[in-house]
Amino acid sequence: xWTILSILFMATIRSATPLIFSALGGTFSEKSGVVxxxxxxxxxxxxxxxxxxxxxxxxxxxxxxGAAVAGxxxxxxxxxxxxxxxxxxxxxGVAINILAAGxxxxxxxxxxxxxxxxxxxxxxxxxxxxxxxxYIAIALxxxxxFVLYKTPFGLRVRAVGEHPAxxxxxxxxxxxxxxxxxxISGILAGLGGASLSIxxxxxxxxxxxxxxxxxxxxxxxxxxxxxxxxxxxxxxxGFADALQTISMTLGLxxxxxxxxxxxxxxxxxxxxxxxGKAVAPAADGVPYEKGKR
Amino acid sequence: xxxxxxxLLLVLTLVFAGFTGCAPQPAPTEPTPQPTPTEPTKPVLSFxxxxxxxxxxxxxxxxxxxxxxxxxxxELSVEPKVLQSTKQDEYVPNLGSLAGTVDLSVAVxxxxxxxxxxxxxxYGDKKFGAIDISxxxxxxxxxxxxxxxxxxxxxxxxxxxMTTKSNVVGFVGGMDFPLIQRFQVGFxxxxxxxxxxxxxxxNYTGAFDNPDKGKEVALTQFQQKxxxxxxxxxxxxxxxxxxxxxxxxxxxxxxxxxxxxxxNNKVLCSMIKRVDVGTYTIAKAYADNTFKGGVVELGLKExxxxxxxxxxxxxxxxxxxxxxxxxxxxxGKVVVPVTIDDMKAFKPVExx
Numbered sequence: 001x002w003t004i005l006s007i008l009f010m011a012t013i014r015s016a017t018p019l020i021f022s023a024l025g026g027t028f029s030e031k032s033g034v035v036x037x038x039x040x041x042x043x044x045x046x047x048x049x050x051x052x053x054x055x056x057x058x059x060x061x062x063x064x065x066g067a068a069v070a071g072x073x074x075x076x077x078x079x080x081x082x083x084x085x086x087x088x089x090x091x092x093g094v095a096i097n098i099l100a101a102g103x104x105x106x107x108x109x110x111x112x113x114x115x116x117x118x119x120x121x122x123x124x125x126x127x128x129x130x131x132x133x134x135y136i137a138i139a140l141x142x143x144x145x146f147v148l149y150k151t152p153f154g155l156r157v158r159a160v161g162e163h164p165a166x167x168x169x170x171x172x173x174x175x176x177x178x179x180x181x182x183x184i185s186g187i188l189a190g191l192g193g194a195s196l197s198i199x200x201x202x203x204x205x206x207x208x209x210x211x212x213x214x215x216x217x218x219x220x221x222x223x224x225x226x227x228x229x230x231x232x233x234x235x236x237x238g239f240a241d242a243l244q245t246i247s248m249t250l251g252l253x254x255x256x257x258x259x260x261x262x263x264x265x266x267x268x269x270x271x272x273x274x275x276g277k278a279v280a281p282a283a284d285g286v287p288y289e290k291g292k293r
Numbered sequence: 294x295x296x297x298x299x300x301l302l303l304v305l306t307l308v309f310a311g312f313t314g315c316a317p318q319p320a321p322t323e324p325t326p327q328p329t330p331t332e333p334t335k336p337v338l339s340f341x342x343x344x345x346x347x348x349x350x351x352x353x354x355x356x357x358x359x360x361x362x363x364x365x366x367x368e369l370s371v372e373p374k375v376l377q378s379t380k381q382d383e384y385v386p387n388l389g390s391l392a393g394t395v396d397l398s399v400a401v402x403x404x405x406x407x408x409x410x411x412x413x414x415x416y417g418d419k420k421f422g423a424i425d426i427s428x429x430x431x432x433x434x435x436x437x438x439x440x441x442x443x444x445x446x447x448x449x450x451x452x453x454x455m456t457t458k459s460n461v462v463g464f465v466g467g468m469d470f471p472l473i474q475r476f477q478v479g480f481x482x483x484x485x486x487x488x489x490x491x492x493x494x495x496n497y498t499g500a501f502d503n504p505d506k507g508k509e510v511a512l513t514q515f516q517q518k519x520x521x522x523x524x525x526x527x528x529x530x531x532x533x534x535x536x537x538x539x540x541x542x543x544x545x546x547x548x549x550x551x552x553x554x555x556x557n558n559k560v561l562c563s564m565i566k567r568v569d570v571g572t573y574t575i576a577k578a579y580a581d582n583t584f585k586g587g588v589v590e591l592g593l594k595e596x597x598x599x600x601x602x603x604x605x606x607x608x609x610x611x612x613x614x615x616x617x618x619x620x621x622x623x624x625g626k627v628v629v630p631v632t633i634d635d636m637k638a639f640k641p642v643e644x645x
Contacts, residue, residue, distance in 0.1 A: 007516040200505040249494045
């Protein structure tokens with residue numbers, strides 16, 4: 001019994017790690033009032049850049065940096081289109097996902113000359129039971145909570161997300177705050193992608209993110225736009241995943257199809273609001289126009 | 294100004310998105326058909342193959358199939374043709390256009406089932422070879438070669454059963470369907486034959502292309518004390534072997550010798566499937582005029598399956614035991630189960 005619990009625990013944490021990064025990213029972006037549907041695409045470019053940099057330099061640390069930069073650039077793109085141009089944030093997010101999938105597939109063939117997957121690269125060997133990403137993720141949950149709720153910066157972020165006009169009259173630069181938060185969001189999602197490609201395994205494969213960006217988005221909503229809530233929700237989804245893996249070896253007589261679908265079913269339940277009422281920041285998804293009443 | 298920038302950005306986005314659809318396709322290598330010296334008594338031979346999405350250079354399935362055809366080509370002094378598929382949508386057109394130019398077209402992989410049916414009807418006067426299509430298409434012009442994966446898996450099961458110290462071994466499958474279940478039951482039967490006390494943990498990842506899932510499953514099995522894990526899960530196996538490298542248990546490779554995949558030489562052995570023997574058999578039957586439609590199964594006896602020791606990890610005792618069981622299977626003393634129901638009725642036979 002004790003072994004099973006410990007297996008379940010470790011598998012839960014491992015599955016939750018990439019989700020935590022992206023869910024925290026989503027929290028930053030949406031707290032400031034920008035919906036980030038593009039998390040999945042940002043994870044994809046993060047995963048790809050991490051492998052590319054590690055492949056070229058032989059250092060997974062530079063891979064980590066590359067993932068953060070690539071994710072951040074995609075965040076910048078989202079910020080540019082949705083803050084400056086007031087484009088529909090959902091549409092821009094979807095465009096980012098498509099762009100990321102297309103761009104990585106294109107570069108994969110361009111760089112390695114073969115579609116599908118890259119060769120193995122240097123990656124982060126596990127330290128103790130987990131790899132380095134898990135420890136970073138746990139630390140980031142605390143840091144995000146502190147930044148968003150205990151610092152003047154966090155107060156401004158939340159103000160901009162709730163009532164940008166009021167924040168503006170008090171002299172807070174709404175655009176700047178949103179830019180910063182969306183870029184942070186991209187950086188975090190990029191790291192989440194890297195935790196798959198140079199943490200869990202050591203290569204990039206088309207479609208390897210497998211909708212995790214959307215699951216992270218669901219976790220953020222389920223966690224009520226709060227860093228700690230979002231992290232707990234990620235653990236919950238990780239648990240569903242771990243349960244799926246382990247129930248087969250335990251010989252539970254559940255249909256396999258149901259087990260494969262379990263994490264996604266839970267995601268739908270969470271997003272459809274069946275579990276508790278979730279309230280988004282008031283100005284979430286609404287572009288801010290200066291001087292408009 | 295801003296509008297212009299926006300338009301520019303949109304155009305860029307579209308251009309990039311367009312790349313998804315048209316990743317540069319490797320120019321299909323179409324070797325110029327060598328003018329075969331035709332003797333009036335002999336018919337002109339011509340054959341070729343269509344790869345699946347893996348393409349040539351996959352160091353696995355397609356390369357192996359191509360090697361078999363090339364061997365036949367050299368013997369018969371015919372230059373075989375090859376058409377590469379980069380997407381599944383290309384299976385039907387590729388197979389059709391190949392059949393339009395050569396007499397015998399070979400396709401590899403079970404995903405060709407529908408394409409094969411279409412092409413075989415369309416080109417009723419041409420001959421076709423298929424590897425791994427398990428359903429009997431019942432076409433007079435299609436020769437199907439399948440493998441007795443259960444027999445090869447049995448032998449690696451024997452090796453795993455003798456190697457395990459914890460008496461727990463693992464099996465990681467890709468998708469849960471009859472072809473992959475053959476690997477599972479063959480393996481289970483092999484383990485049970487030499488080590489009745491050993492428990493076999495069975496997991497299916499639900500995919501063939503998800504290495505991190507493969508690794509996760511292998512780590513879970515390792516935590517449940519498995520110390521030898523056999524995978525039949527395509528690219529998920531990369532994750533299984535990586536987990537073996539990290540944790541120090543043994544992995545058993547599949548289809549090809551996978552010793553090179555492991556950094557720390559933790560691939561105990563590999564269950565190999567001689568796709569080259571398959572394509573060679575088809576080409577040979579065609580050249581000898583013994584070609585006929587239907588399913589041919591290649592097992593240990595035909596050297597269609599077997600095991601390999603690319604990492605030099607097998608001790609003489611292990612090899613000896615595997616060879617003993619190999620002989621017993623070929624002589625029919627051991628009947629390896631094929632389905633999960635067969636496995637339930639399987640009684641281990643001890644071979645002295």
